[in-house]
Amino acid sequence: MAEVVGLREAVAGLVDDGDTVALEGFTHLIPFAAAHEIVRQQKKDLTLVRMTPDLVYDQMIGMGTAKGLIFSWGGNPGVGSIHRFRDAVEHGWPHPLKMEEHSHAGMANRYVAGASNLPFAVLRGYVGTDLPKVTSTIAPITCPFTGEELTAVPALNPDVAVIHAQQADRKGNVALWGITGIQKEAALSARRVIVTVEEVVDEFEPHTFGIVLPSVAIDAVAVEPRGAYPSYAHDYYPRDNAFYGAWDPIGRDREKFGEWMEKHVLGVEGFAEHLRSITQQGAMR
Amino acid sequence: MTDGSRRGYTADEMMTVAASRRLADRAVCFVGIGIPSQAANLARLTHAPGSVLIYESGTIGAKPEVLPLSIGDGELAEHADSVVSVPEIFNYWLQAGRVDVGFLGAAQIDRYGNLNTTVVGSYENPKVRLPGAGGAPEIAASAKEVFIVLRQSKRAFVEELAFVTSVGHAEGGDSRGKLGYTGGGPTVVITDLGILQPDPESKELTLVALHPGATVEEAKEATGWDLKVAGDLETTEPPKEAELRVLRDLKERTAAARKEKVG
Numbered sequence: 001m002a003e004v005v006g007l008r009e010a011v012a013g014l015v016d017d018g019d020t021v022a023l024e025g026f027t028h029l030i031p032f033a034a035a036h037e038i039v040r041q042q043k044k045d046l047t048l049v050r051m052t053p054d055l056v057y058d059q060m061i062g063m064g065t066a067k068g069l070i071f072s073w074g075g076n077p078g079v080g081s082i083h084r085f086r087d088a089v090e091h092g093w094p095h096p097l098k099m100e101e102h103s104h105a106g107m108a109n110r111y112v113a114g115a116s117n118l119p120f121a122v123l124r125g126y127v128g129t130d131l132p133k134v135t136s137t138i139a140p141i142t143c144p145f146t147g148e149e150l151t152a153v154p155a156l157n158p159d160v161a162v163i164h165a166q167q168a169d170r171k172g173n174v175a176l177w178g179i180t181g182i183q184k185e186a187a188l189s190a191r192r193v194i195v196t197v198e199e200v201v202d203e204f205e206p207h208t209f210g211i212v213l214p215s216v217a218i219d220a221v222a223v224e225p226r227g228a229y230p231s232y233a234h235d236y237y238p239r240d241n242a243f244y245g246a247w248d249p250i251g252r253d254r255e256k257f258g259e260w261m262e263k264h265v266l267g268v269e270g271f272a273e274h275l276r277s278i279t280q281q282g283a284m285r
Numbered sequence: 286m287t288d289g290s291r292r293g294y295t296a297d298e299m300m301t302v303a304a305s306r307r308l309a310d311r312a313v314c315f316v317g318i319g320i321p322s323q324a325a326n327l328a329r330l331t332h333a334p335g336s337v338l339i340y341e342s343g344t345i346g347a348k349p350e351v352l353p354l355s356i357g358d359g360e361l362a363e364h365a366d367s368v369v370s371v372p373e374i375f376n377y378w379l380q381a382g383r384v385d386v387g388f389l390g391a392a393q394i395d396r397y398g399n400l401n402t403t404v405v406g407s408y409e410n411p412k413v414r415l416p417g418a419g420g421a422p423e424i425a426a427s428a429k430e431v432f433i434v435l436r437q438s439k440r441a442f443v444e445e446l447a448f449v450t451s452v453g454h455a456e457g458g459d460s461r462g463k464l465g466y467t468g469g470g471p472t473v474v475i476t477d478l479g480i481l482q483p484d485p486e487s488k489e490l491t492l493v494a495l496h497p498g499a500t501v502e503e504a505k506e507a508t509g510w511d512l513k514v515a516g517d518l519e520t521t522e523p524p525k526e527a528e529l530r531v532l533r534d535l536k537e538r539t540a541a542a543r544k545e546k547v548g
Binding site: 026028051071075078079081086089090102103108109111112124129130131148149180181184209234 | 318319341342343344353354355356357358359361362365367368370371372375376379380403408411412413414415416417418419420421422423426427448449450451452455461464465466467543544
């Protein structure tokens with residue numbers, strides 16, 4: 001059952017050094033507030049899992065939080081590269097990153113297997129690509145019924161899944177809507193689950209394309225308004241595309257990046273102060 | 286290429302328009318971000334209003350007012366027929382064979398339409414680390430046919446890919462057929478110079494049309510292998526006024542929307 005707690009307490013209690021941690025959200029509802037809290041608490045040696053490592057993992061990788069990365073697409077959507085990720089892969093800075101690289105379909109199916117308590121998932125893919133040469137968690141398998149040659153990928157069962165949602169109710173059930181991506185599977189595949197939400201409400205209203213994650217599947221719910229910024233929360237706030245553009249020169253430069261993180265992430269108490277900090281100082285304009 | 290602006294449009298506009306024309310009305314199209322998304326939406330707003338655009342974030346029948354910056358923009362969900370989970374879009378839609386056309390870009394392509402979006406240089410010690418696979422390998426595997434759109438240059442059209450991220454016609458001939466994929470692979474590559482199609486037998490990409498003003502020499506010069514040229518080379522019909530107007534409106538709306546301070 002989910003307890004409604006502070007984010008600091010949730011991260012301190014549920015994320016350990018060395019854990020495999022999945023922060024999910026497919027462009028929408030990316031849990032930035034929780035990522036910053038993990039960085040602030042200086043968790044280390046994490047194996048980070050995420051289909052689309054974008055700015056959120058650029059920040060974590062650049063801060064040395066990650067020792068490994070399991071992923072399928074790493075970039076700043078519509079802008080270009082994520083340079084802290086590239087620096088880690090191309091130059092081993094701040095330290096080398098152990099990579100486990102898949103496709104989206106492979107990652108999605110790995111989460112499904114994890115959520116289903118199966119050891120692996122089966123799909124039609126990867127054959128003829130170079131991915132099986134560089135990723136050991138891709139293997140051929142023969143269908144026992146038809147003899148068809150398919151591809152197997154092992155289940156993902158992160159120690160911790162972290163997602164952001166629009167609402168929780170007082171019992172700790174969580175509602176999200178709009179593009180809900182892989183969050184349900186990520187949450188149900190993980191041993192421990194942290195959810196940050198925009199707000200707590202007495203009762204959910206129905207929303208088109210909405211899902212509700214029951215409280216029993218969640219360990220901690222923390223209220224973090226605008227906690228997905230600069231990504232977006234459908235019906236709450238839009239994506240700040242300007243931030244994504246402005247991140248490029250910051251992420252490109254080790255020093256600028258370090259100063260930015262020091263000032264706006266390490267040097268603040270929490271996400272509300274982070275938002276004030278970047279707004280007041282016009283840091284992203 | 287010869288200065289297209291004298292003709293009243295750019296080479297990129299010609300490429301996008303030529304790509305959009307390929308998309309049949311009512312086709313179910315799995316759309317990659319960037320130029321493929323531009324071309325697919327141009328098609329939807331002109332000759333293919335019944336096309337069903339799918340983005341890998343799970344939006345089906347997306348009708349964005351402005352071009353999305355990423356595959357998961359709220360704009361895509363706002364007017365979609367349905368929004369499903371990521372496993373559902375890849376398993377129930379793409380892998381199940383419900384997608385007619387996969388519309389892809391790439392960093393590098395080889396003569397058989399295989400694509401690289403992973404690294405330049407070696408995997409362990411890359412010169413340039415690119416974003417990686419995303420949805421492309423399975424789009425290339427399972428869409429009934431694949432359209433590829435990218436600018437033609439020696440850096441992009443290479444003799445040998447640094448990394449095969451997504452399979453086109455594999456090693457040519459019937460080699461793709463042996464991989465067990467249900468999709469048919471690339472049927473056309475649209476560039477800023479012209480249009481390439483796989484030879485029916487060898488599957489090697491062959492130049493079949495040039496855009497107005499482009500020459501065979503230019504196309505060969507911008508290709509890292511000895512480019513085959515069709516005997517009956519065609520000239521692409523230049524962009525129609527209506528096509529250009531819709532494309533430019535779309536891009537202007539997009540630029541205006543992105544400038545807005547939204548944070």
